[in-house]
Amino acid sequence: MIKSHPSEANLFQYVAGELSAGLSLVMATHVDMCSQCQAAVADIEETLCKQEFGSTEPLEALNCEQMMAAIFASSAPKSVVRTPVESMLSLEGKRFNLPNTLARNRDRIGPWSHMVGKLWRAPMQVSSDSSVNLIYMAQGATVPEHTHKGTEATLVVNGTFNDEHDSYHDGDFILLNEKHRHSPQTQQEDCLTLASLDAPLHFTSGISRLLNPFSSLFFR
Ligand SMILES: [Zn+2]
Structure with a gap:
């Protein structure tokens, strides 16, 4: 629910x-x-x-x-037979069923890379005005507390994570701005999320990256 x-x-x-x-x-x-x-x-x-x-x-x-x-x-393209899109995504020996929008945009999903601790990330090439990533949190993962310069939208694709405010499950949508601080964590369950950060120009400058090194893990 x-x-x-x-x-x-x-x-x-x-x-x-x-x-x-x-x-x-x-x-x-x-x-x-x-x-x-x-x-x-x-x-x-x-x-x-x-x-x-x-x-x-x-x-x-x-x-x-x-x-x-x-x-x-x-x-819609006419007289084109649509090939079925691959809707499964594999990571760390697990397979995830992608919702239609992600399955249709599968070719925008870049390779997975290990970030830190129990966190993995795959960037999605969407546009220059935002940074979009699939973030995978294994069981017992913690994202260090952070704030955002801009708007961060997070969607739980599969699994559960908690922060100081609540616990979030499949389909939950969370929108945070620079006034919010949070520290997402997983416990018994792992969690695949889709996260988008709107990027104010100064945020991508070199000095901001130095001031907030964690943000550069999400931004590129
Ligand atoms: Zn809804």
């Missing part, structure tokens, strides 16, 4: 395309896993669709759902 969802404001921004590419990817993956947010996104799409076209067109002549379906259909 997912208990931690994006806010309604975030879902609006997501549908309207106002979020960074990294945050959008984390949100899309959450929506894959969450029927509640799938329903909310469908409602928002319809609301925005009516706002966009409702004032100049007679509403009864417009079926927003059909129009959205037509838009998506027109952008």
Whole structure:
């Protein structure tokens, strides 16, 4: 049971395309896993669709759902047989089932590297405005306490982790900004997460890396 969802404001921004590419990817993956947010996104799409076209067109002549379906259909490649995407990911002898959004973007997932302690990371090439990583925490792992210059979105893909505030399970979505400090940990269970950091320009400069060496583990 997912208990931690994006806010309604975030879902609006997501549908309207106002979020960074990294945050959008984390949100899309959450929506894959969450029927509640799938329903909310469908409602928002319809609301925005009516706002966009409702004032100049007679509403009864417009079926927003059909129009959205037509838009998506027109952008799909035609007469191409889709090859099934590989949805399993292997690490440390374990296999993880990837949600659709990650499976479709599988070719963006870079090689795994060992960070420190019981932490592994695989970068995802998404865009220059955000740094996106799959982070694997083995059992009994601790991420040193850190703050963020910007917005950090984390999604639990599989497993459980805890921080000072709560414990998070499959599908839980956590959004933190520079006001938050936290120290994620795993206990009996391991955890695969997808994490996106929006990158203010100064954050990637050499001096910031020296001041906050841990951040450079996530950023590159
Ligand atoms: Zn949700």
